[in-house]
Amino acid sequence: MKTCIAVVFLLVTNLGWSQAPPNGRQQNLSAYPESEASAAWHALAASYVRQALKEHTLDDEPVLNARVDAVMAAVGAAAAAIDPRFSASYWRAILIADFGRGASAFPGGTLIVDAKFVRALEFTDDELAFVLSHEVAHVIAGHAIEKLSFMAGQLGKDKAPTARTALLEFLTRDSYAAMFRPTARLQEREADAIGAAILFASGYDPQRALKLFEKLEVVETRGEGLGDEDTHDAASVRRTAVAEVFAELRQRVAP
Numbered sequence: 001m002k003t004c005i006a007v008v009f010l011l012v013t014n015l016g017w018s019q020a021p022p023n024g025r026q027q028n029l030s031a032y033p034e035s036e037a038s039a040a041w042h043a044l045a046a047s048y049v050r051q052a053l054k055e056h057t058l059d060d061e062p063v064l065n066a067r068v069d070a071v072m073a074a075v076g077a078a079a080a081a082i083d084p085r086f087s088a089s090y091w092r093a094i095l096i097a098d099f100g101r102g103a104s105a106f107p108g109g110t111l112i113v114d115a116k117f118v119r120a121l122e123f124t125d126d127e128l129a130f131v132l133s134h135e136v137a138h139v140i141a142g143h144a145i146e147k148l149s150f151m152a153g154q155l156g157k158d159k160a161p162t163a164r165t166a167l168l169e170f171l172t173r174d175s176y177a178a179m180f181r182p183t184a185r186l187q188e189r190e191a192d193a194i195g196a197a198i199l200f201a202s203g204y205d206p207q208r209a210l211k212l213f214e215k216l217e218v219v220e221t222r223g224e225g226l227g228d229e230d231t232h233d234a235a236s237v238r239r240t241a242v243a244e245v246f247a248e249l250r251q252r253v254a255p
């Protein structure tokens, strides 16, 4: 297992996420202090949970919650093993009915997962592990913080003096999401690649996890997608890319 973790670490480092901004995109990660940017996102996650409590949409069905908790613990441990910055992180996945997106991750370790999405696609633990690994990958690659830095670049620090104001502007005007879309697409590809490495280190079965994309493809074909076509590649394209990362990892750990 130790060799496996070391190899995964090497691969994700080669992907470039922990060093220079990959794919040549502009990043100004110092627009706001990291703790301030994380706190702004964390407050948003907390507001979603409060709203769900108020509207009774928090899903507390014990069997599904126990499954999600177990998978989250394994995925969190894999992320900690790959990236020491997250060795003390506590990750929790909260199931909310009708959250509206498949799943979202927030700096600070909170993931919100749409309970309907998990039930409708009847995820196995291996598939669920990929969903959570992909979300954790967004956090360890600093994607949410990159979004705020993009806003600082657009608005200037005088109009967005704090991370909170930058986030509010982003959420209230669709035009910014549209402008951010090319970067968001790159972030999704990166989250799939890093997520693949996390899943590989988590002990779940990569081959069985790939079935997730077959399920997503069926949903796509029916025109019942998650409305994320603007930022995500087609499920079949994602499957191929993730399978390639698994193949490379397998080759590197082979004796």
Ligand SMILES: [Zn+2]
Binding pocket: 134, 135, 138, 188, 191
């Ligand atoms: Zn994503």
